[in-house]
Amino acid sequence: MIATGQDMRSALKILSENQRITTVKGEVDTNFELAAVLAQTRDRKAVVFENVKGYSIPVIGDLVDRENFALTCGIENTLAASLKFINNGIENPIPSILVNDAPCREVVIIDDVDIMKHIPVTTFFEKEAGYYISAGLIVAKDPETKKRNVSMNRLLVLGPDKLMIGMSPSHHLHILLEKAKKLNKPLEVSISLGNHPATLVAANAYVDLGFDEFDIAGGMFNKPLGLSPGITIDVEVPSGSEIVIEAEFIPGELYEEGLVSEFHGMYVNYGKSPVLRVKAITHRKNPMYQVILPGRYHEHFIIGAMAIETTTFRHIRAAVPRVKEVYITEGGMGRSHCVVSLSNPRVGEGQKAAFAAFAHSNLTKQVTVVDDDIRIDDAVDVEWAIAARMKAHRDIFIVPGVRTDRADAVVENGTVSKIGIIALREETALPKAEIPKEIMEKVKKEWSTYKVGEGSEC
Ligand SMILES: Cc1cc2nc3c(=O)[nH]c(=O)nc-3n(C[C@H](O)[C@H](O)[C@H](O)COP(=O)(O)O)c2cc1C
Ligand SMILES: [Mn+2]
Structure with a gap:
């Protein structure tokens, strides 16, 4: 059977x-x-x-x-x-x-x-x-x-x-x-x-x-x-x-x-x-x-992306145990771009996580590292982290000439440049403006009682 x-x-x-x-x-x-x-x-x-x-x-x-x-x-x-x-x-x-x-x-x-x-x-x-x-x-x-x-x-x-x-x-x-x-x-x-x-x-x-x-x-x-x-x-x-x-x-x-x-x-x-x-x-x-x-269509991306983000997660975790999640984006065609979230990272761990991701997958050539308050599968949230937390002169690094797969779109002599974008919160960052947590939770729990746009979910 x-x-x-x-x-x-x-x-x-x-x-x-x-x-x-x-x-x-x-x-x-x-x-x-x-x-x-x-x-x-x-x-x-x-x-x-x-x-x-x-x-x-x-x-x-x-x-x-x-x-x-x-x-x-x-x-x-x-x-x-x-x-x-x-x-x-x-x-x-x-x-x-x-x-x-x-x-x-x-x-x-x-x-x-x-x-x-x-x-x-x-x-x-x-x-x-x-x-x-x-x-x-x-x-x-x-x-x-x-x-x-x-x-x-x-x-x-x-x-x-x-x-x-x-x-x-x-x-x-x-x-x-x-x-x-x-x-x-x-x-x-x-x-x-x-x-x-x-x-x-x-x-x-x-x-x-x-x-x-x-x-x-x-x-x-x-x-x-x-x-x-x-x-x-x-x-x-x-x-x-x-x-x-x-x-x-x-x-x-x-x-x-x-x-x-x-x-x-x-x-x-x-x-x-x-x-x-x-x-x-x-x-x-x-x-x-x-x-x-095949080509640039979602099923082709997603099957690879779901597998690659999991093995990348495992590889990063071996180097940076504070890794929370890893996401391989659709804009990056399920192969090239990776977003990583870290929980309370120590100085330099963002860079370490990026290097681990680069090393794991030939095709991963852009890694964005954010804190664990960011929803990494939400492109707007990730862009917010970049806009609100990254200082470009300090937080972007490029590693040229890294061995890659022949399938990369701009491969040159078997190599490609990789880019790390570290969009992590500094200790001196402005405090986040937030509605009290308990009220947020209460509203979420009692969502249906508010009759907000009948049938919609919070
Ligand atoms: C729909 C689809 C088609 C694929 N086609 C190919 C292909 O034609 N050639 C190739 O080398 N990899 C292709 N891949 C990727 C490989 O299957 C994948 O990298 C796999 O992990 C390689 O396994 P292996 O190292 O055990 O051989 C494809 C992936 C998907 C999702
Ligand atoms: Mn195999």
């Missing part, structure tokens, strides 16, 4: 019960049209495309935003709650278990594999090379240690059983491929499509090589993630996956990708990338296909 509550279907059920799903009944084309609908929805509800031209499989988009994550993980929709929840998954990981009854194996296709025939793969941006699978969890095993690794990588369809896979040289999957090459061993990968928001965020956690990201998902669910063994390869996937592609790297084969969108919303050209040969496709009965609109 699949443990309940770990698959995309159970997440969709919760979203549906909470009116967090938009159903698109009209026919949409996989050629750009589906992407255009996702690009123009504004309420951040999950979108179910029921009528996809040429396919009988529905497509799910925009599964994850912060509210959807909170609902499907059973937590409050606050930064504090999500940090605590994801951090618990990393701090108390639970190893996955193999389960016998795997819905994702209900239908098995081995002999006539044809990706485009079985899966409604879409195109996204005009100048890209073609059809991309964007929501796949890539599962691989270290050829030396056999430890599992899970990540998300774009896959470009090259033929009925061929996919190109894009991966940053700094990521673990790339390291595993290099190891396999050295050992002259093939590297197998299972691609899991259609997953619970918690599993998607777990896959994006910046943890050490050898730390199985599925164990983080188990820690978040507080029960082991149920996995199903591969059919043609020795790599497992979540048993509740909607669709699974089993593949292996073709030794030495590379494909010139051309332009591809990045999280900053612009095209980049990364040159050649490795190619996979697909050995099997399996799926649930009546499967659904998940799409994440």
Whole structure:
């Protein structure tokens, strides 16, 4: 039996019960049209495309935003709650278990594999090379240690059983491929499509090589993630996956990708990338296909942002125990800009926290440090701290030439300049003008009795 509550279907059920799903009944084309609908929805509800031209499989988009994550993980929709929840998954990981009854194996296709025939793969941006699978969890095993690794990588369809896979040289999957090459061993990968928001965020956690990201998902669910063994390869996937592609790297084969969108919303050209040969496709009965609109769109940001802010929090905490919260902003595309709050920091701890954040994530290049009275996921509050507490000549520092990821928008020779903005209160700061705390609390508690704009919340 699949443990309940770990698959995309159970997440969709919760979203549906909470009116967090938009159903698109009209026919949409996989050629750009589906992407255009996702690009123009504004309420951040999950979108179910029921009528996809040429396919009988529905497509799910925009599964994850912060509210959807909170609902499907059973937590409050606050930064504090999500940090605590994801951090618990990393701090108390639970190893996955193999389960016998795997819905994702209900239908098995081995002999006539044809990706485009079985899966409604879409195109996204005009100048890209073609059809991309964007929501796949890539599962691989270290050829030396056999430890599992899970990540998300774009896959470009090259033929009925061929996919190109894009991966940053700094990521673990790339390291595993290099190891396999050295050992002259093939590297197998299972691609899991259609997953619970918690599993998607777990896959994006910046943890050490050898730390199985599925164990983080188990820690978040507080029960082991149920996995199903591969059919043609020795790599497992979540048993509740909607669709699974089993593949292996073709030794030495590379494909010139051309332009591809990045999280900053612009095209980049990364040159050649490795190619996979697909050995099997399996799926649930009546499967659904998940799409994440890549580029500069919110789901792409948020999945990464929620993972990165939690691991950044852990990294800062090791250096500055007074850290309260960490937020990765949407303006910074869920990657580049980070806001940190500290409780009663000592002199110089703001700078220390900024350096810890820079060091943790290649892509974090702006860190703003504020006190714990600031709501760091509120851009106006953060700007207030900068306006009211920062002295620019003293509190801004720039570190040029820091090694970064190739994906940064202004990367130069593999490096970027990082900026720290310390917007902390000085002891001599003007006192904050505040309404008495007990009256504020009383009004909050008795809010409904004031009949302020009937139905509004305080
Ligand atoms: C929707 C989405 C798509 C992504 N696509 C890629 C990609 O194509 N290439 C890549 O290197 N990283 C991509 N990432 C980021 C990695 O999955 C992420 O950094 C992960 O933590 C890397 O894991 P690893 O170091 O264990 O390989 C993507 C992230 C998201 C949320
Ligand atoms: Mn990893």
